[in-house]
Amino acid sequence: MDTETAMTHDLSPPGAAPDPVTFRRALSRVPTSVVVVSAMHDGHPVGMLVGTFTSVSLTPLLVGYLGDRGSSTLPALLRAETISFSVLRETDLRTVTAFRRPREARFQDVSWERDRQFGSPVLTGAPLVVFGRPWAQTDAGDHVFVVAEVLAVRTNGPARPLVFCGGRLTRMDPGHMVDNDIWQLGWHE
Numbered sequence: 614m615d616t617e618t619a620m621t622h623d624l625s626p627p628g629a630a631p632d633p634v635t636f637r638r639a640l641s642r643v644p645t646s647v648v649v650v651s652a653m654h655d656g657h658p659v660g661m662l663v664g665t666f667t668s669v670s671l672t673p674l675l676v677g678y679l680g681d682r683g684s685s686t687l688p689a690l691l692r693a694e695t696i697s698f699s700v701l702r703e704t705d706l707r708t709v710t711a712f713r714r715p716r717e718a719r720f721q722d723v724s725w726e727r728d729r730q731f732g733s734p735v736l737t738g739a740p741l742v743v744f745g746r747p748w749a750q751t752d753a754g755d756h757v758f759v760v761a762e763v764l765a766v767r768t769n770g771p772a773r774p775l776v777f778c779g780g781r782l783t784r785m786d787p788g789h790m791v792d793n794d795i796w797q798l799g800w801h802e
């Protein structure tokens with residue numbers, strides 16, 4: 614028998630949902646991307662790491678993320694006219710360290726630039742940058758589901774994105790390079 618499927622655990626009492634800590638630990642088994650969502654605020658870049666960036670709609674083109682209501686950065690992001698999403702590469706561990714600092718210090722030691730067209734800050738060399746205009750905010754419990762209309766999308770070379778899973782940063786298979794022009798469904802060894 615496959616050892617990865619040998620044991621199943623019911624994490625909640627019969628007929629009840631699990632407690633929040635158990636829920637959070639269980640859901641950490643779902644891998645996420647690591648993305649910096651950022652904007653200009655009072656002439657300075659503001660931003661935070663999110664693991665909840667996702668595509669939302671094709672008609673119209675929408676993306677979104679979940680912002681923690683407790684975040685001190687979120688109000689500035691919600692008020693911005695344009696926001697940027699910079700996807701991190703597997704080699705961007707220093708960026709993660711920088712964005713775990715207080716919000717005033719986050720852009721000090723990372724390479725970033727203000728986009729000429731949209732004015733919002735982006736991380737230099739990010740494999741994918743999406744520019745968006747806030748489109749809707751939906752209540753999502755202790756988070757806000759922020760939806761943005763896509764203004765532009767830029768890719769930058771082949772890359773492997775950074776992955777967050779099991780409560781830690783990890784990588785994709787080294788043989789799997791994500792390229793701009795490849796679109797294949799199915800399993801590839």
Ligand SMILES: Cc1cc2nc3c(=O)[nH]c(=O)nc-3n(C[C@H](O)[C@H](O)[C@H](O)COP(=O)(O)O)c2cc1C
Pocket residue numbers: 647661662663664665666678679680681682683684685686687713716777
């Ligand atoms: C891998 C990772 C993923 C995260 N995902 C989210 C997220 O999806 N939404 C969010 O609001 N905060 C997320 N955070 C926490 C934020 O980056 C930020 O630290 C937190 O919202 C506190 O905000 P503030 O420091 O701006 O006050 C994540 C942090 C890490 C390290």
